[in-house]
Amino acid sequence: MRAAVVSSFGGPEAVEIVEVAVPEPGTRQVRIKVAAAGVNPVDAGVRAGVFGGAGQRLGLGWDVAGVVEAVGVASGWTVGDEVVALAYGTAKTLGTHADLVVVDADAVAAAPRSVDVAHAASLPLNALAAAQALDRLGLEPGQNLLITGAAGAVGGYAVQLAARLGVSVTALAREGDEELVRSLGADRFVSDGVAPRSVDAVLDAAILGADALDWVRDGGAFVGVIPGAHPASVRGVGTSAVEVAADGARLAELVALVDEGVLTTRVAGTYALDEVVKAHARLAEGGLRGRLVLVP
Missing domain, CATH: 3.90.180.10 (Medium-chain alcohol dehydrogenases, catalytic domain)
Structure with missing residues (x-):
């Protein structure tokens, strides 16, 4: 073969x-x-x-x-x-x-x-990475999440999953992607970042690193998508990166969301x-x- x-x-x-x-x-x-x-x-x-x-x-x-x-x-x-x-x-x-x-x-x-x-x-890979990154962040409904690379594969799934959780999503993407990320559930669109320390958490799918960390409030949370490549903690911001894990049960939940029309492939x-x-x-x-x- x-x-x-x-x-x-x-x-x-x-x-x-x-x-x-x-x-x-x-x-x-x-x-x-x-x-x-x-x-x-x-x-x-x-x-x-x-x-x-x-x-x-x-x-x-x-x-x-x-x-x-x-x-x-x-x-x-x-x-x-x-x-x-x-x-x-x-x-x-x-x-x-x-x-x-x-x-x-x-x-x-x-x-x-x-x-x-x-x-x-x-x-499988991209939706599991998005779901497991959101698990790490542990956000509550109404909290503010900035997703970098929001129009990409991981970022797009993260926008949809976070919006479903009742999290307020700010999507960072290229200017031409505003319509797309809003259709996925983003509440706000930006193309060049946000005010320093203005969001509760960042999911850094675009791998911006320290620049994205600066946008998180003191005591907030930052999750990257490359294990070991996330910036060091500052101002009490918890930093980590998701290392995607194979998980058939969680994948089945994501499949169900596709069939329900919640997730767009x-x-x-x-x-x-x-x-x-x-x-x-x-x-x-x-x-x-x-x-x-x-x-x-």
Whole structure:
């Protein structure tokens, strides 16, 4: 079967399609026939060597939508189930950018019924990251949250989820994105920041770091999206970063919100698996409003 991997670090051209053995599911695992798989910035990071792993062949891809093809003992799933899942890890030998992938059964959820497989594949990593970041912030209804990069994949889900919680959302994005982020539930739009110490919390999906921290009131909260890269605490502001965790139960809740029309999935474009280099090149150009998705 085919899989997208990197054996040496570099730009989009470092990604190659190779033939690998069909993976077998172990206890409490399932094998999924990939119907669609999201291409995320973390894949570009793996490709570029940001997370290390020199001298290894690294598989790419975290998001997957597809059909259960084989099950291990005590998986709880059945062959033929339509599912979505998160295949966590920056140093895995096989990711979701492949014809088949094996994942832990507790990372899997039934696929949404209301969207196609490409849109379903845009959900796991980014929606889980947004939900888990909001969990860290622990905001109450009526509190003020500034979301940077609010028009992006993580930021867009965060806007919708925070608005659903009754949090007052200020969305920081490019000037042309105001209509979009307001449609997602933002109460206020800004394109160049806010007054210092004027919000209760920041979810920094744009990775602005210390600049965004300055906008948080004393004793507020800051959550970034790159583990270990968040700024140090100042003025009593609690700072941390979300490291997304595979969580099938939470993913099922997010799927339900998609089917209820609460969460909007966005796909910026689709590519065949054999066009993965083109997908990485497009990702590198930036400016996407939604996820690129591989459709094997």
